[in-house]
Every structure is written in structure tokens, then in C-alpha cells.
Amino acid sequence: MRGVLLTPAPKHWECLTKGCEVTDVTAATVVNRMHRCGPLGLDVPLVPAGTRGENRLIRPGHTTAGQGHQVDAEGVPVAALETWREDGQDCTVYLSTVTVGVNR
């Protein structure tokens, strides 16, 4: 008896950010796909094509000014991005850079 290996269908991805037309196709086993989102200027997760929802930026509180936060396309600091889906919600937190000034 001869077995036949079935190849899973590729996974199609898209971005929920308005104005971002980025799409991607990966192996079905890939569970998380980031891309550089042009409108937001940040690394943002793609979602499986056809997913309904939206991306929402979370801004850092006023007590965190000057703490190395990442900034969006307009240069405004960001804390995180929430990706709201019909069946749940993802979060991408933007890790600040800790700077050590050895000489300056």
C-alpha cells in the first residue's frame, strides 16, 4: 500500500491597519507573522486573511517621557498595539531601549 503525503494549504496573511496593503503567504504551520507597517511605522502582526477586526495603538502615560520608547510614523511614542479580532485580542508591546552612556 502506498501512502500519499498531503501538503497543507499555505496560510494567507493581511494587515488590519487602514491603508496598509501588505499581504504575505507562509506555510500553514506559521502562527505569528510580523511586518513593518507603513502607515504606523512599526512592526505590526499580520492576521490570517479574512479576519475581521482592527489595530489600536496604546500610548504611554505622561510619566514615561524620555524613556526610550519606540515611536510611530509621526514620531509619537507608543506603548503597545492591540489587535482586536472577533474571537480574541493580540498585543504587541514595544520594548523600550535601555541606553547606557559610557562616556557622554
Next chain:
Amino acid sequence: MSVTQSFMHRAAALDMLGTRGLTTTTHVLKLALFTNAITPDPDASAANSAYNAGQYLTANEVYQAGQWAQGGVAISGLALSTGTRYVMLDATDPVSGTNATLSGARCGLVYDTQASPVTNQGLSLHNFGADTGITNGTYTAAISANGILRATV
């Protein structure tokens, strides 16, 4: 020619962080999440900067077994890069499982599980600036293009 400045040589900083430091295989860094109930102190002793010591007690940790483990997610792909007057520690974005539910994560402690003599000594604290969480989703810590840690020389 003249002498115009004092400085640490970039190669020395690179050596401290790299050849004898964080990117060697003897160091395993993790990112653990904590709530806003803690008061981190950059001047804390080595012992009190460690995971599950000082301010970083598990009572204030945000985690979910099987998704974002207690003790944090290992940071892979540690690499150093350099440019004019800087040395930068970069890595792959730590990510949870795909069905995680977390709430109240306000900051992340990067610590070294292989540090000596203080095991799990804290390396850096990253203030998110807002409480973060997810429901039945994926939690990703996106590392800046400027790295986790950046030393200017």
C-alpha cells in the same frame, strides 16, 4: 592633531558585552512581565535586582502556564552590532503561545538565568508606559531597532 575628548573604546564595550558577556552561550536571558504594583530601583543591589527577589517577586508577575511561562520567555537570537560610537544588543522578539490570556503587564524584566554569583540577576527593566494584556491571543514583545540595550561610547 590634538586630544579633544575622554572616552571608552567601542571595542572594549563590545568585548564586555559580547566576547566575555551576554551573547556567549553561557548566558540565557529571559523576559518576565510584571504589574504596575512594583517600584523598580535602578540602584538596587545585584541580589535585589534578580527575578523573584526585591521588587520582582512572583506575586506581582504576569504569566499563564503554557502560554507565557512563569519566569518569562527565553530571549533567543542575541546578537551584538556596532556603529559609530555605539554597541547594541539585539534579539528575536519574544512571543507567547497563540491562546494566551494576560492582563496588567506594565513592564518587562530582562534577566540572566546563568548569572553568577547572583542567579537570575536583572539586566534591564523596560517600562511599557501602559498596562497591556490580551484575551485568547498572542503577546509579542517587539524589540526596538535600537536594540534591548544600547551603550554609547
